Amino acid sequence: VTLTARDVAEITRLLEDSQFAELHLEHEGLKLTLRRSGAPPAAATHAAPVAESAPQAAASERRTGATALAQSGAWHEVSAPLLGTFYRAPKPGAEPYVETGSAVQEDTIIGIIEVMKLMNTVRAGVAGTVVEILVSDGALVEYGQALLRVSPGAP
Amino acid sequence: VKIRRVLIANRGEIAVRIIRTCRRLNVETVLAVSEVDRDTLPARLADRTVCIGPARPIDSYLRIDTVVQAALGVGAQAIHPGYGFLSERAALAQLCEHHGVTFIGPTAPQLALVGDKLAAREAAEATGIAVVPGGLVASVAEAQALARRIGLPILIKAVGGGGGRGLKLVQTAAGLAAALELAAAEAGAAFGDSRLYLERFVARGRHVEVQVLGDGTGAVVHMGERDCSVQRRYQKILEETPAPQLDAYLRQRLHQAAVHLAASINYRGAGTVEFLVDMERGEFYFLEMNARIQVEHPVSEMVTGIDLVAEQFAVAQGEGLRLAQEQIQPRGCALECRINAEDPARDFQPSPGTVTHVAWPAGEGIRVDTHVETGSKVPPFYDSLLAKIIVGGPDRPTVLSTMRAALARTELAGVATNIALHARILEDPRFVHGGVDTGFLAGVLEHAHTNPKVTHG
Numbered sequence: 001v002t003l004t005a006r007d008v009a010e011i012t013r014l015l016e017d018s019q020f021a022e023l024h025l026e027h028e029g030l031k032l033t034l035r036r037s038g039a040p041p042a043a044a045t046h047a048a049p050v051a052e053s054a055p056q057a058a059a060s061e062r063r064t065g066a067t068a069l070a071q072s073g074a075w076h077e078v079s080a081p082l083l084g085t086f087y088r089a090p091k092p093g094a095e096p097y098v099e100t101g102s103a104v105q106e107d108t109i110i111g112i113i114e115v116m117k118l119m120n121t122v123r124a125g126v127a128g129t130v131v132e133i134l135v136s137d138g139a140l141v142e143y144g145q146a147l148l149r150v151s152p153g154a155p
Numbered sequence: 156v157k158i159r160r161v162l163i164a165n166r167g168e169i170a171v172r173i174i175r176t177c178r179r180l181n182v183e184t185v186l187a188v189s190e191v192d193r194d195t196l197p198a199r200l201a202d203r204t205v206c207i208g209p210a211r212p213i214d215s216y217l218r219i220d221t222v223v224q225a226a227l228g229v230g231a232q233a234i235h236p237g238y239g240f241l242s243e244r245a246a247l248a249q250l251c252e253h254h255g256v257t258f259i260g261p262t263a264p265q266l267a268l269v270g271d272k273l274a275a276r277e278a279a280e281a282t283g284i285a286v287v288p289g290g291l292v293a294s295v296a297e298a299q300a301l302a303r304r305i306g307l308p309i310l311i312k313a314v315g316g317g318g319g320r321g322l323k324l325v326q327t328a329a330g331l332a333a334a335l336e337l338a339a340a341e342a343g344a345a346f347g348d349s350r351l352y353l354e355r356f357v358a359r360g361r362h363v364e365v366q367v368l369g370d371g372t373g374a375v376v377h378m379g380e381r382d383c384s385v386q387r388r389y390q391k392i393l394e395e396t397p398a399p400q401l402d403a404y405l406r407q408r409l410h411q412a413a414v415h416l417a418a419s420i421n422y423r424g425a426g427t428v429e430f431l432v433d434m435e436r437g438e439f440y441f442l443e444m445n446a447r448i449q450v451e452h453p454v455s456e457m458v459t460g461i462d463l464v465a466e467q468f469a470v471a472q473g474e475g476l477r478l479a480q481e482q483i484q485p486r487g488c489a490l491e492c493r494i495n496a497e498d499p500a501r502d503f504q505p506s507p508g509t510v511t512h513v514a515w516p517a518g519e520g521i522r523v524d525t526h527v528e529t530g531s532k533v534p535p536f537y538d539s540l541l542a543k544i545i546v547g548g549p550d551r552p553t554v555l556s557t558m559r560a561a562l563a564r565t566e567l568a569g570v571a572t573n574i575a576l577h578a579r580i581l582e583d584p585r586f587v588h589g590g591v592d593t594g595f596l597a598g599v600l601e602h603a604h605t606n607p608k609v610t611h612g
Contacts, residue, residue: 082208082221083205083206083207083208083221083224083225083228084221084224084228085224085228114224115220115221115224116220116223116224116250118220140205140225140228140229142205142206142207143190143206143207143208143209143215144190144206145206
């Protein structure tokens with residue numbers, strides 16, 4: 001059983017008529033996430049406006065579903081773009097790039113990952129407030145490992 | 156340095172194979188995985204996994220700096236590179252040495268030497284081993300002159316190539332210039348080295364290789380030979396030991412030549428010296444040396460009882476050779492069939508997908524090296540090897556019949572495989588007689604366009 005374009009249009013209307021900002025639906029392996037425009041966005045590549053025509057909406061919403069998977073609850077997780085040693089500060093003893101409570105923009109540097117003496121800066125990729133730092137200074141981080149959590153939206 | 160923890164920088168069946176030996180040796184295993192390999196059989200068997208990057212090999216398994224960083228980060232004393240990927244990259248061995256990590260394999264200079272096919276040819280010639288007539292060519296004019304001297308047909312090979320890649324067969328002088336241009340472009344793109352050399356094409360040749368093990372100071376033993384003549388477009392698909400229908404004196408000379416070559420460069424670790432046996436002249440030529448554990452190593456293990464991976468660890472941690480040549484006494488025969496996810500109906504194109512059902516054969520004399528279980532995914536990013544079925548026995552007829560039964564009992568659905576092709580080879584009277592040349596399989600495929608029994612899920 002798959003969702004037809006008409007089903008998606010129907011579900012979209014349900015969300016429109018409701019008081020909720022977001023709707024998650026999981027049905028036989030298909031994950032659908034709908035978000036009302038104006039609701040806090042999840043990430044840069046976020047939901048298409050619900051006003052889009054249904055088949056297009058279905059396609060772009062599936063993408064949003066994938067983005068949503070990278071989130072834990074309402075937080076956006078900033079993950080390691082490569083394996084290496086994670087440093088929170090530009091050099092030993094210096095102030096960390098970010099602390100819990102820091103406001104970040106998409107291009108804010110949140111740390112460094114060193115691979116064989118090569119320093120790679122890691123950026124937040126999302127605007128919001130740092131709510132939790134998940135990795136300690138100097139730890140080995142794997143590719144894709146969550147480094148910190150950001151509450152998206154204006155601080 | 157005693158290896159207590161090893162980083163395995165590979166995937167698939169060879170990762171499983173290495174982990175199995177590590178468990179026996181009480182060595183902790185950390186498996187470097189790409190994003191799509193997190194939930195594979197070797198990932199579950201390893202003591203720990205560490206994700207080194209996205210699926211594409213260029214972003215994960217081929218990243219030298221990341222692999223060494225991963226080893227340092229998890230506190231591994233050594234890296235086992237398996238085969239393929241970074242296994243023969245001198246730069247990895249060098250970076251390991253620089254950071255005090257043991258590279259389980261030859262030294263960086265040895266890798267550089269045997270990786271340069273011309274330098275390897277020269278090293279072989281220097282120890283008195285014949286090479287196929289030919290040489291480096293820097294221009295079309297040089298190539299034409301050389302082709303006139305050694306005669307057509309000729310093979311164009313890439314200096315930095317190997318494993319059958321970058322080869323071109325030229326039948327006529329008129330086709331030479333175009334083939335050279337194409338080969339140079341391909342070699343440049345694939346190996347970062349567009350240098351080419353020409354070799355006389357030996358029409359009736361057998362591919363026979365010798366397994367060696369060196370301690371790094373000049374002591375070398377061999378573990379007999381393997382016949383890998385059953386090839387499709389220079390890719391081996393079936394290997395056996397001993398090489399059938401081979402003159403005893405020629406066999407002995409092959410073993411000696413391999414040992415001499417490895418000893419002359421103080422070779423360290425497990426390696427294979429490949430030869431082309433010219434059936435018409437009863438002569439043999441050095442082809443290349445592979446400085447790694449090979450896919451087909453289990454057939455040698457079957458007849459010698461030696462665990463080659465364990466010996467790699469022993470040499471790497473300075474224990475040297477634990478066996479004298481007299482103690483290595485191959486017994487009986489062994490045969491390996493490589494089961495690949497490829498579709499015979501579509502010119503053996505890789506057939507990625509999900510294995511919906513699999514049952515591997517088991518029994519007396521049967522060994523299966525695999526990472527594939529029911530539900531395993533065959534990603535499109537890597538080679539298509541699903542399993543190696545290895546059969547050992549007292550004599551060749553017994554081995555062939557056990558293998559036929561083992562293949563018949565193998566159940567695999569969800570991806571297309573070459574199992575039916577193996578069954579056909581094992582029925583062919585020429586193969587049953589033994590000693591086929593490298594053109595054998597092409598002939599089988601040409602003359603038998605019968606409906607291949609393909610299992611689809």
